[in-house]
Amino acid sequence: MASKRVLIVGGVAGGATCAARLRRLDEDAEILVFERGPYVSFANCGLPYYVGGVIHEEAKLLVATPNLFLDWFEVEMRTRSEVLSIDRQAQTITVRDLDREEEYTESYDQLVLSPGAAPIRPLWPGIDLPGIFTLRSVPDSRQIRNWIETRNPRTAVVVGAGFIGLEMAENLAHRGLNVTVVELANQVMPPFDPEIAAYAAQQLAAKGVTLILGDGVTAFEPSSDGSLQVRTQKGAAFGADLVVLAIGVRPETQLARNAGLEIGERGGIRVDSQMRTSDPRIWAVGDAVEVRNYVTGQWELVPLAGPAQRQGRVAADAICGRDTKFRGVQGTAVCGFFGITVAMTGATEKSLRCAGIEDFQGVYLHPGHHVGYYPGAHVIHLKLLYRKSDGLLLGAQAAGERGVERRIDVIAQAIQRQSTVFDLEEAELCYAPQFGSAKDPVNFAGMIGANAVRGDFELAPWEELRSSSAFLLDVREPKEFSAGAIPGSVNIPLGQLRRRIKELPASKEIWVMCGVGQRAYYACRILARHGLRARDLSGGLQTYSAMYPHGAPKPGG
């Protein structure tokens, strides 16, 4: 006889992981998975690349099949089976067989919900016109591919410049379409801070994507030639032969709500650290739950595959009596498009402010992904956030063509271990010329932060430069200075600083700048030894100009 009967709703990331883990822990349990769609355990993350033709065969998206689950794990996967309701008193669920159009009930000892999150599809006029797609499932991706292959579209509008939107922009461009991306926020990749998102925007523009920021889509209209007109809040209109909506996802909580399970403040199913819902026999994992942010302590919805799978394992462990706990989410994420990689982990400046956390410092740096003397070095634009008072790591974001995700992964683990900038300073990482440098970007970030926490120098934030009344000292070479400088700044190259120090005002704070902040740091040390109050413009003119791509405004103006 079975030790317990476990039913699982949703057979993809969280649900399939939970089922397989349950079997490994309990050979006697009866495990049934109900999946509304035609496939289980498919690669959602690969869907944009199937649309783009990078992944050629649809079958490659199917990581595991119901037969494999039955043979290897003795788990029964019922596809095209939608769970309609839960009777918590009777411990049963009602299931609709979508092929036979029949309903039946199944009883459970334990029930796991992993229904995921659905793409948001607002009730905008014209939303149901042909040619407007969202992307969640294999059939969705097949529809978009068919549309491309049968209609031969030339223009596409992607609504939303988040992870999925930009992956789709790349894949549609790969198919030869002219792509316009419309984003309501004033930046691409809204979860990122603007200093890092700016590099992603630059890359999109350089690759010919038309980027409309700070404007939202309001309606779609049919055109006489069979294409669509996409209308925006600011009155613009864009022609499109194909539209992809990628404006976020909403947790699928209807089942849980109808069953009276507790829903949290962000609209996800509320669970404890073992993924138990407000009913001790019902568990929930994945995109449908809200979880604590490991850094800020806030409840968050984090629709990512890694947390969904870890949560599936935690729920299986807990059902089998183990004391495993989910540690919370850091939001470690990566996205690549048009040759650039952007990645993040932990808190951003935005999320810290949102959580009311003010004790933080951000540093910016722009090191090469490997030593400059070895051919092919690419810059990594990196922002590190740490607690100003003691250097505890809070978050990091980076953009660049190579080596970005490796640095963010290292910092992600450091954050999970509650490490500090001093630990990054000491981190011993791989080095040979083609891979990194003896002082890796991660070490560099730690050193800048550690120097600042120790009081060896002070940072000046780029945001305050415009309103600052400080004396602005540019320590680059005259040739660099004449090629472009902040209006009102005075040029004394680093090599001349010691002998020209008398030219600097003793009564004023001096903000020192250079290309990326390194020479300015050396200059700050010299000035400090001469009793002058100096601060280093964090990230140098590189960060400042990324924020003002159309020309730096005059400080004080």
Ligand code: FAD
């Ligand atoms: P899902 O994997 O969505 O599975 C839920 C399943 O439950 C669905 O198949 C649904 O049909 C089924 N279901 C829902 N309700 C019922 C019901 N009542 N009865 C029966 N079945 C039901 N994450 C990353 O970390 N990296 C990426 O690169 C990445 N790329 C992505 C690209 C795309 C296009 C998409 C859509 C997602 C991507 N994600 C990525 C997110 C990642 O796929 C999700 O976070 C993860 O799949 C969530 O797992 P889940 O089990 O909660 O939900």
